[in-house]
Amino acid sequence: MVGKLRLYVEAAQKTIEDKKRWLIRQCLPAIAGVIISDGGSFDIITQHFDDAVSRMNNSLRYLVAAKNPDWMQDYDALLA
Numbered sequence: 001m002v003g004k005l006r007l008y009v010e011a012a013q014k015t016i017e018d019k020k021r022w023l024i025r026q027c028l029p030a031i032a033g034v035i036i037s038d039g040g041s042f043d044i045i046t047q048h049f050d051d052a053v054s055r056m057n058n059s060l061r062y063l064v065a066a067k068n069p070d071w072m073q074d075y076d077a078l079l080a
Contacts (some may be wrong), residue, residue: 017062054078 034044053075056064064071072079 014059014063016067019060019063050075050078 010018031045038044062073
């Protein structure tokens with residue numbers, strides 16, 4: 001008798017470097033287009049940054065804290 005074959009392989013945990021590579025390949029072309037179309041203004045980033053911080057999931061917060069342990073002190077009000 002042959003047992004069941006498992007095809008599922010658990011994904012490795014992402015790193016900040018993985019996140020950076022994904023951002024560069026997938027997001028930066030669109031961000032660059034928006035910034036260029038706005039005359040070089042980074043307002044789209046600065047206006048939405050706090051909202052993006054508040055929407056970070058726990059796994060991303062953990063990765064950020066591993067590189068910058070004190071980061072939450074600046075964003076306590078957003079994360080409450």
